[in-house]
Amino acid sequence: MVAPTVNYPTVVPAINQVVDVIAKRVVGVRENGPTLIHFEFGKGTLETVEGFEPAFKAEIFHGADWLSFDSDEKHARIDVKAVAQTEDGAIINFPYHGVVTLDKDVMACFNMDPTSKTIPFGASTNTHYFHSGAEKLKDLENMTFIGNSRMIINQETRGIQVETRISRVIPATGLE
Known part of the structure; x- marks a missing residue:
């Protein structure tokens, strides 16, 4: 029996994140196989899209990605x-x-290769969580979010920015 293709969750645009990557530190190969690399974030922004509630605009002041590469070098695991x-x-x-699908262009960005170029959306998908002690932002903790990212290479400075577009998952409400 095949389930009908109704009552699947939908998504609505919610939050945009843009952050500068300012340092790369290779931790090395871990005992269980994957290579771990620490990418440090500089400043960035985290801002809701028009119409999303609770609305906010924030400055990212601390963060990093502990990125691990699968031993088959086909995927990397995001841990921000x-x-x-x-x-x-x-x-x-x-x-x-999240998970990043690796190819030569994505690897050029991760390796900070001088030939690297901007990577379009689609190489990575993410699950996002938001926590705050501020009463007006508490509802964020009870929502489910997914996103995807791209890496933007500044051709003059060779700096890397990561832009992530995050959507809220809206559950289906039907019986079938």
């Missing part, structure tokens, strides 16, 4: 931990996890 502060002083902790 970051913190932002809203314009009115509320603190938001926002970890996320």
Whole structure:
């Protein structure tokens, strides 16, 4: 019996994140096989799209990705931990996890190769979480979020920015 293709969750645009990558540190091969690399974030922004509630605009002031590469070198695993502060002083902790499909262009970015170029959306997908002690942002903790990212290479400075577009998952409500 095949299930009908109705009552699947949908997504609505929610939050945009843009962050500068300012340092790369190779931790090395871990005991269980994957290579671990630490990418440190510089400043960035975390801002809701028009119409999303609870609305906020925040500056990312701390964060990093502990990126691990599968031993077959086909995928990498995102493990981001970051913190932002809203314009009115509320603190938001926002970890996320994801999977990156590796190819020569993505690897050129991760290796900070001088020939690297901007990578379009589609190479990575993520699951996002938001936590805050601010009452006005508490609803974020009870929502499910997914996103995808791209890497933007500044051709003059060779700097890397990661832009992530995050959507809220809206559950289906039907019986079938």
